[in-house]
Amino acid sequence: MSQVAFDLDLDDGGVPTYTVGELAEAINSSLRRGFTDGVWVRGEIQGWSERGPHAYFRLVEETENGKAAVNVQFFANARMRLRPMLAKHRLQLSDGLKVRLFGHLDFFAPSGQLGLKMSSLDPRFTLGEMALERDDVVRRLVAKGLFDANRRTRVPAAPLRVGVVTSTASAAWGDFTHELDRSGLAFRLRVIDVRVQGEWAVDMVSGALRTLTRHDDLDVVVLVRGGGSKTDLATFDHETIATAIATSPLPVFTGLGHEVDRSVADEVAHSSLKTPTACAAALVEHVLAFQAEVQRVWSSIDAHANRALQQSSASLATIAHGVRRATVSAVERSDDRLGHRRQRLGSAADRALERSADRLVAARTSLGRVPARLEPELRHIEAVASRVRLLDPVHTMARGWSITRTADGTIVRAAGDLATGSSIVTTFATGSARSRVEETNT
């Protein structure tokens, strides 16, 4: 800072001595000369507080050399003036928001503090910063493979068991439940009441999401809130919430109350709807589609079954008719065959009787010839008898032949078989004689 050229009494070697008031005046005068038209400063809002119509905060920068901070006063008149512009961009000043603001430096003598009286703000800077941060979060989620992880989960056919993360005091909750009630469908809700804006919003929302998505008796988890400022929406750009959604095994539906902007939470959710009402309607639509499909399938089954029954009935009638026709025909044929057989039986019996009579006559004739066939047999027997007669020794002995035996009965066939003096027995045709051998001649 350059030396201020005040016209003052010099009483210490030419170096002027100020009273405190004079110094304050001098500082302010110097500041006005140095920053004639005010100054643009950028940094992050911290320690936001409101007292009456005025607001106070510190604008902070984390630098390599440590923290730098300047106090900012945002007085009522400036706030009034800037309100339409902030509303237009849906910005709400709060802690953590990065801003580029315009003001005049002022040394406030009563407290001895330097401050910046804020008179304007560059909304494009804040929006750009938010967009950059958002992009960073998205980039990191993509790198971890989480960006479209939840979109790959499958919504059950009838998502009736719904986990809800919302502020139950909000209109969002009312709109959501009203839409579900209106459907008349049997939705079953498990809700966790959270703050959706402010300091604790990120932790509460992400914690509630993690709790509900662990339930295996839920079909889907819904994150809803009503409309709010752009900066409130920044909560849903937070990486912690986005990660809780992306890693959820259950599909997550969002309805964050913005017609235009999409948060990172919307980007990673399975389905993102503009409003809580639309979110509820999407669930209703899923269930109704399932109902319609079930109805369609049932109708199809019904039609198939009826067709099959009709076909079976027709086939049965045809078969029954066929059976009747075939039966009548078979009976008629049997009748015919029976008649035919009766005739054949009559004639066959007649023929058999005739043949039997013929055979009987032939048999009788043959029988008559049997005694004649006995004659050769008799002649044969008689021939045998005469041969036997010829051989009978009785006849030979009758012609004068005799049989000589020794005393022991042995037949004598040669004279040499006898010893002189031995006794012999001679058998004749009638009777026998014993004699003694006197001499043998061989």
Place this chain on the structure above:
Amino acid sequence: MTEPVATGYAAALAELETILAELERADVDVDVLATQVKRAAELIAFCRDRIGNARLHIEQVVADLNEDPG
């Protein structure tokens, strides 16, 4: 008969043929000869009897049949 004629005409005739063959051998024993001749005579008588009976029976049957031509 010293021995019953066994089973019938055919058996008797076969035995008769066997006896004849033995009797016609040169070295036939005279004692055996007498016995065999006696047996042969019995068999001959049996056969004659059978033939006679058969003839009578058949003639009777044929006569009966002729009397009743049903």
